[in-house]
Amino acid sequence: MTAKPDHLFDRVAEWGALVAFASRPTQTAQLGIVSGRRRMGKTYLLRALAERVGGFYFGATTATAGESLRQFGAALAEFTGAEVPIVFDSWDHAVTYLFGLAARERADKPLLLVIDEFSYLVKAVPELPSLVQREIDRYQVEPSGARLLVCGSAMSVMGGLLASNAPLRGRAQIEMVVRPFGYRDAAAFWGVDTDPALAMRLHAVLGGTPAYRRQFLADDVPLSLNDFDQWLSRTVLSPLSPLFREARYLLAEEAEIRDTALYHSVLAAVAQGNNTRGGIAGYIGRKAVDISHPLAVLEDCHLLTRERDVFRAGKSVYRMTEPLINFYEAVMRPSWARLESGQAQQVWARSKERFAAQVAGPHFEAICREFMLGDGIEMLGPDAGFGEIGCGIVTDSTARKQIQIDVAVVQPGGGGHKSAVSMIGEAKWGVTMGLNHLDRLVRARELLAGSGVDASNCRLACFSGVGFSDALRERADRDSNVLLLGLAQLYGHHAIGNRG
Template sequence: MRYQSGPAKPAHVFGRGAEWDGLTGFVNRPFPHAMLGIVSGRRRMGKTYLLRALAEQRGGFYFGATAGTEAESLRQFSSALAEHVGSPVPFSFDGWDDAITYLFGLAAPGRGDAPLLVVIDEFPYLVQTAPQLPSLIQREIDRFQVEESRMRLLLCGSAMSVMGGLLASTAPLRGRAQLELVVRPFGYRAAADFWGVAGDPGLAARLHAVVGGTPAYRRQFLADDVPASLRDFDDWICRTVLSPFSPLFREARYLLAEEADIRATALYHSVLAAVAQGNTTRGGIAGYIGRKSVDISHPLNVLEDSDLLVREPDVFRAGKSQYRITEPLINFYEAVMRPAWARLESGQAAEVWERASERFAAQVAGPHFEAVCREYVLGPGRSLLSTSLGEVGGGVVTDSKERRQIQIDVAVVEPGSGGSRPSVALLGEAKWGTVMGVGHLERLSRARELLTARGMDTTRCGLACFSAAGFSDALRAEAERGGVLLVGLDELYGRAMPTGFVP
């Protein structure tokens, strides 16, 4: 079905082209019945900014809920709705049942031709005090799947576990949504453009390792305080993230406390600290915090549902996986700030930061660089592969003869189907602070041999070295001869093409 084209994205909305197209496609779809969309994403991602712009452009009704009692929330909703329809006096609904019925009545045939866009932001605040709301909305959606309606309802929220539960299993709205949009952080390249540092990849990489792609951190939190250059980065860290007078100073704590399903935050901070310290397996996390593996299932599940932790499968070993913190600022807090919290609160940012350089490189920048390299292969680097893109991830290849394990940071694996064998399209290693040499290439070559011996098809498997610190002359010479890709910061940020090629 061809959707009607809508107005262009406003110039003041940075990026979010795909999200804008998805939202306008939802609103403009020529469907004669009510439609429901779910928009979620962690706080500070710009969801409200995006949805306000859409509502303003389409003349829709936008309501941003706040934490309050059921009666107060209903009163605020009623007042906002009365103002939207131009009523000279506020509405006074007996309950949410009447309010939702009236809202859907506004989209009935005969009251206009264009779709009626309704945005209810921070919906979890309303559900907390009025748990019947999803069922009331389900009733109206089902009713107007039979009768005609111009309703285009978007429910938005930042509590990821709550928003995810709206469409899960036996939830009332299960199967009713025509749009499920997650507003994610900017990718590393878009974040560099947003912060205005794309011309300095070294600065862009360090900045992204700390604040990630959260748009609110630049403007709302720091009032456009951007490091002027790589030389200014240390001072910038001390005057912003590590300063007790900065809004970013306690932001990592707030991100955790805001999740509805997280109660005893101490346990969750311990789990995150374990991962930040390099204990990325379930057993490693349990050992770090002094619990049994079975006892940490709940906090791990909650952190995953909250999109603060992700479990990444080992692409070479079935059943094995590692956990990674998805929010860079939380990882930075757990690795650098939390161990020195008392000193930071007393204003010793410069001293703490000077002593934390090794921790930052090993526990923050290094793991983050590996994730960025995988993002590169998924995105702009996918054209470098001669085969169709398979699963991108990392894993461990065991070398029994040498009694060692070879860590593969970036791998592209295509599962076998029918009579074909599983194949490997790329094996890569990523180093943040190490100049990579021929030894790294030899380790990758050995991993390829081991995978071949295991029955995997490696005939078109290329090797790749990713380094933020550079490459030795000998490795560059190997790349010139072919068979290995060299990808540095300039290549990751699109300022240069990778050296070498893959089969």
């Protein structure tokens, strides 16, 4: 196993999969697709891999087809040790030459070939995927050690490479999406894992994007929770910081997005809490049918995700997946002129309540669901491990109201078994939770049982970013079906109260 470089934080699973691909002993050409939004460290990862295994790496730029071809030839000349530049008359010739490096006499020795920012090349050379497909197919018959990895950040373009009618459909042996660090790994990366309150706020603003710490902020990290306000004012909210306009750039860089004003309005609607299709349409003054395309594009770009209601078939809500964009839409965009004039501290002082309600609160709920996808599920016993984790609404017809369930673990019915719920939970970021929150969950469990769902083993969970009342703690000590989880537990400790 080729050792992962010490400077490469985490990415253990990704590194192992890529090394296995690069060293696969078969004598046929292999193709891998690596994608992920910008700033995730894809280039960092692939450069390190190419260096470790002695492979070829080419990073494309935004350029014409002709200029890119010259750059490609120069990179190949450097790799092969050619004394004179390699000049290609077409991309057809270049792709043929690239695969030829690993053919015939070298077919028994895997050779890694990396083309980074492949989406740039596809924009300039639309026929490039077809040329790659031809060589991949050719070297399924003829011997070859080629291990080609193509990588890109335009998620819609990269996803389209393997679409149903795309030339490369069915040709890839590995398809990897390099995602942001999870909230725990992000805390360790930023060096704030011993301070969960700070780690959660930091993650609510910047998420798990690795490049923001070192490349954008030159390791400017908040020293403590007391330093968070000053840190935010001198970094994300400062017009002198590269992070100040980053949210705008993330949207503008997506190839499928043309009318950025419309897409910003859709994202602003979600940031304001309008997370249904009808709510978004009403917020921006359009008909629901008119926003189908923008919603689909934002999903393809991995900027929005649609979460289905686990209790109501056919219902779903939208949630932003990029915390920085959510922070921008909720806090920065409404006060953009003041921020540009250097009033970061004043804007932030007036935005803290909005941050808690529209940014930190929804983000905390998402983190609680992420926790249940990981270590948290173990608290519920072995049967819950196969359940679906999500959120939903339980309707109380008698009281004519709806009960929002922020975290739920549900086993779908089938095979003669009715659906069951293992846990329902409520998450509150800035509120000390009390018996009233637990009573609401008790009522929701009763309603679920009354609707035919098996709730006999349903546990009730209260997630809080602040804490719990003494009365609620006493109740949890007496009742093994009640779980209290605070920030310390989400970041790796045990649940408070009786765990059963």
